[in-house]
Amino acid sequence: MRKVFLISFITILILTGCSVVQTFSNVSRLKYKIHSAKNYQLLGIELGNKKSLTDFHSLEILKLSAGLIRGKLPLTFLINIEANNPNDGNSGYPRTDLNIISFPWRLYLNDKETVHGNIAQSIFVPGKGESVIIPIQIEFDIAKSFKEKSLDDILALLLQVGGVKGSTSNLKLIAKPILGTPFGKLEYPDEITIVDKSFN
Numbered sequence: 001m002r003k004v005f006l007i008s009f010i011t012i013l014i015l016t017g018c019s020v021v022q023t024f025s026n027v028s029r030l031k032y033k034i035h036s037a038k039n040y041q042l043l044g045i046e047l048g049n050k051k052s053l054t055d056f057h058s059l060e061i062l063k064l065s066a067g068l069i070r071g072k073l074p075l076t077f078l079i080n081i082e083a084n085n086p087n088d089g090n091s092g093y094p095r096t097d098l099n100i101i102s103f104p105w106r107l108y109l110n111d112k113e114t115v116h117g118n119i120a121q122s123i124f125v126p127g128k129g130e131s132v133i134i135p136i137q138i139e140f141d142i143a144k145s146f147k148e149k150s151l152d153d154i155l156a157l158l159l160q161v162g163g164v165k166g167s168t169s170n171l172k173l174i175a176k177p178i179l180g181t182p183f184g185k186l187e188y189p190d191e192i193t194i195v196d197k198s199f200n
Helices: 002-027 058-070 151-162
Strands: 030-040 074-084 098-102 104-108 112-117 122-123 133-141 171-175 178-181 182-186 193-195
Touching: 030 104, 030 171, 030 193, 058 151, 058 171, 074 122, 074 171, 104 133, 122 133
Parallel strands: none
Antiparallel strands: 030 074, 074 133, 098 122, 098 178, 104 112, 104 171, 171 193, 178 182
């Protein structure tokens, strides 16, 4: 009887160990990229409808110039991070639902660190081979982050990312996610770099 119990106990340990390893392997397959960024506003002035500096009205330029002189040019926008969980039960991997319980991040604009934060609530990423959007509201004072820049330089940079023809190529997010698993919290060993061209 004791021998049977010992064999059963060892079998459970082996199966549990394999399950843990498989879960960790599946977690590593969760990928991220910048999906989009929108709703850019600088000192309350919308940027999404502007192509060039000439699209700013004289009153808007006066308002922005005064803000720069005071050293206050608050920039707000929404950045959407796409999280893809390929663990749908195909390709030899069991289906694994994942829960992002923490997502500490640092945002870089034009390779310059600007602001940091975390998600307000956990994000569930089902194992369906589909993507889930993680919305992150960004807010920081660009006058403080780019003190060496003139107003024209700042506006030109922001039009590259938030104007009519804006692109997220000048944005980068550095993050270190913490995931909830059946075996407890799992923190990424290293930070990951999230860009718009491809999944990391």
